[in-house]
Amino acid sequence: MANSAEVDKSIYYVPDSGWYPVFLAFGLMLMVTGLAGWLNDVSAGGTGDATQSTVGFAIVALVLYFWFAKVVEENTAGLNNESLKRSYVWGMGWFIFSEVMFFAAFFGALFYVRAFVVPWLGGEGDKGITNYLWPTFEAAWPVVQNPDPELFVNPVQSMAAPGVTDVSAWGAYLPFYNTVILLSSSVTVHFAHDAIKAQNRNKLIGWLGLTVLLGAIFLVLQVAEYVHAYNDLGLTLGSGIYGSTFFILTGFHGFHVTLGTFMLLIQLFRALKGHFSENDCFGFEASSWYWHFVDVVWVGLFIFVYVV
Amino acid sequence: MIKKGVGVLDNTEQQILAPRTKVERHSSMKNQLCRMKHRLWRMTVALASLLLTGVAAADELNLRVGVTDISRQVYDLHMIIFLICVAIGVLVFGVLFWSVFNHRKSRGAEAATFHDSTKLELAWTIVPTLILIVMAVPATQVLVAMYDTGGEDMSIEVRGYQWKWQYKYLDEDYNNTLSFFSVMSTPREEIYNQSVKGENYLLDVDEHLRIPTNRKVRFLITAEDVIHAWWVPDFGIKRDAVPGMLNELWTIVEEPGIYRGQCTELCGKDHGFMPIVVEVLPEAEFDAWYASQVSSELVRQESIGEAMTHEELMAQGDTVYGTYCASCHMANGEGVAPVFPAIAGSAVAMGPRDDHLKLVIDGVPGTAMQAFGRQLDPAQLAAVVHYQRHAFGNNAGDMSQPQDVINLSNGQ
């Protein structure tokens, strides 16, 4: 029976038991209960106390730092074998799939509203009779006239893209720039990967740095866009289904860009410290896959939220 | 289809209940245990006989046949599907148990070694598929028949509220000609076991929805607050009442009678206490009733502005409060913290009268507090506000008159 007490390390690396997971779970719980308390208080008109959620977040951040540092350390010490690396690849791949499904929920909501709900409320389609309840509502997308403008204040204007031929308007259209920026950042991160394969550290640092920079610019522009929406267009989370879908999709995308940028930044620091070799750069690769995923989501967003 | 057991009166009783007197059943606590035993025994017998004689025969254990063409089609479909399932079950479980009894080690059975058979596996893929197709054909037919909307003789808007129903009779242009609320009328004492449970326990309302026989009645179903569902089993129709959205439903009832149903979508605290009662009247009788309602409604509208005394206000206020407010603010005015605030000692009920009136007329948007200005008439509104200001230990010491309500409403 091929079963001795020792696990064959070349095939399988069993990590030590450790305190990270339990503390991470605890930190998460602190963070979200704190957040829930805070939200409830603010919604009830209070000022909210964010201490607990901040502490929770700090615990989460710290644990993640130690945890990842440990994994990197184990890897540089040569403990990780081929099998574990494959597991990491599978893990990251399925994680990204789960993120795809998370966005699918919001895209699904957008499509459902546009294809069914808004026409029905406006008197079109199979359940057009619903218009009986909203006699003044007319179906149009973007919805700038809500069924009940007293509860959901109409936005002054939507974020929809200008007509295809309206070149001058495109010149002033932020999302267009954002698309260009994000698409090019996918290219630059790819060059960075090539640089690892070519064992050219300077190039790696250059391309990766540029990617991070592009990510940061995207975020700045996104914030500018939100400010514009709130201040100039009267487009807010509370301005009906258009604002709801717009902000939840772009908002969660922006949140993912933030995460992605942060991940790439960490890889940049690692690159500066001399990590990564042409056949061992999983941390970088995982971050770059994530980056490509965020990019693809944006393309979908740009098409369905802004243009079509 | 056989109209077995379809009665002229209340089907709920006729079909579901074996004859017995409920009044007697609940008369004394002492006999409770004995009755329970009796009931258990009767159920055991019923179950056993059911299993022995085949389920189809046992009427009180089955779906209701109902009183519309659709409900009978549904019943037939139900029986077809059910019997097919029983047949498959008998076959499948028969083989299983035969094997269990005969292929056991203790009987010396030796295990065979086969473990595959493409032919067999194909067979038990294809045969069930065919059976399903057989089931799908009538199912599709009945469904299509149900979707045969249009051509109605009259329309009624059905609106679900926490926890009551509102019915509005509409004319061709969807104008409201007559509307009223329908609230459960089973007394609290019965629910809390302080008095004998009546015949239609939990299934009685103050105002029946009345419709005529043999006319196609179309229901436009919606809700004010959360999702409810409007269901009359004997008509074979059920549809969700979704706030802000409209659903359509229709029926043609042949038999006059009183038909009862319940809200069937969880809608909060008193979901179990918002029954539906439809009274189907012969056509002429319905027309007469309808005409008299519309005209008496006009008369009532005219007398509405008249002033009332403190006693009159308190008396009417008590009734209105019990019907419309007590489900949330509770009969004792204590509410259910923190969701439903107390009226006793409430800053609003002790504060300026007009603010109180306005709050009740307009409700609090985005909460369960409804805009009662759209549900109650000025007299009722004045009465209930006056009542709230002078009951549960509140003592505002002012008067609220119907005219005040009218003035406030016009002032907006």
Place this chain on the structure above:
Amino acid sequence: MSEVIHADHHDDHAHGPAKGLKRWLFTTNHKDIGTLYLWFSFAMFLVGGVLALVIRAELFQPGLQFVQPEFFNQMTTNHGLIMVFGAIMPAFVGLANWLIPMQVGAPDMALPRMNNLSFWILPFAFGMMISTLFMEGGGPNFGWTFYAPLSTTYAPPSVTYFIFAVHLMGASSIMGSINIIATILNMRAPGMTLMKMPMFVWTWLITAYLLIAVMPVLAGAVTMMLFDIHFDTSFFNAAGGGDPVMFQHIFWFFGHPEVYIMILPAFGIVSHIIPAFARKRLFGYTSMVYAVASIAFLSFIVWAHHMFTVGMPLAGQLFFMYSTMLIAVPTGVKVFNWIATMWRGSMTFETPMLFAIAFVVLFTMGGFSGLMLAITPVDYQYHDTYFVVAHFHYVLVPGALFSIIAAVYFWFPKWTGKMYDETLGKIHFWLSFVGVNVTFFPQHFSGLAGMPRRIPDYPLQFADFNMISSVGAFIFGLSQVFFLYVIIKAIRSGQPAADRSWEGAKGLEWTLPSPAPYHSFTHPPAVKDEEVLG
């Protein structure tokens, strides 16, 4: 192994578990984590069961006796949530942890530290959720399906905690599933091709895929709720151009696959137990695999059968009716294959086999009522009545739950090296079998007679059936306490078990000693067809 890194740690994993509380808090071992999951789920089962007993006690007679309607709704809601997310799902994950590495010939799970995280999130998440019951305004009271706007605009403040608890549970499930997939795809012993994988492993592979596909959608749904509640959005509010029914579409896109998540691993378990006690190889392995895959595929396109009454266009109704009916075909294949496995076998009827046979029969009955529900025009009459309650308890209790109990009896000797008391096991089975049917069979009748679900009080004509059902619930509940006794007794004083604890048991796990060593296969075993295929 690098001395530098590990100088400050004692090298616990090679020699066996650490001692004391630290073992359980910090463990990365699949068996420890599996044990944690199983005990946790059993605890949740008792909690959820006690809530069910509150429901049944209130429904014992008409009238309000013990609880107020508001509290009753919280009981119903939390009973459903705790049973689904706290009892059944973690139990299957626990079994996966224990069994998959052993069945594929691996030493442990692919990502052990994340494995620990997946587990430890759960107690915190359920702590949060259960604590809401004690908050001002009460806990979730909107049903386990939490339809908007009852769960948004009209919900008690504690709903915010509930939302975050669901986020955490989702994260736990996703990580657990990623781990399981990585283990299955990456860590099989050489020679174990996909089509030689044990059925339990197959069903879990597909289940994990379902979980990763739908848990994020649930997360999206609760996130939209959160925004509707706190940030003024109008996803589920027609006044702003949204639609409450949209919530249901998103929920059931998650919810329907979710119910198959609770039954596919059960299919896997039964596919091990029946061959073992029939002493005959599983019939139609290949078609079993394809059937599970088809069920998983279909589960994505049938969700609206829970919403036949919301008022969908006719074409939609027809589509969802047909696709739902189709699920009977692959499920039928499985049932027939199990029976063909028993056919001309040499059967004995130890406790796991009894539970497995009861599973086949009673699950099939639940399947039949499911098929009836799928028939749209008739579902109008069944929907939201106790007929539905009867349906899903038949597939969940003598379905999912029985399979879990069967699995515990079946693999218990492998886990502990000890045998449970067969007589006690059989008593447990018969009590459960009678209890479950007395509880849930009459609910078919009260449903057909027209009793709505989720009501604390009911019209008089439903009294008889409810009384029987309540009696059954207490019988069934007590028999599960008896189960606890049987297990504890076996752990303490069970007879030693053989390595191959059952005469007909096949699979790599049975080639290991009983109890199985801490790191199951330290070296990849040889995969022999007659072992893995049975």
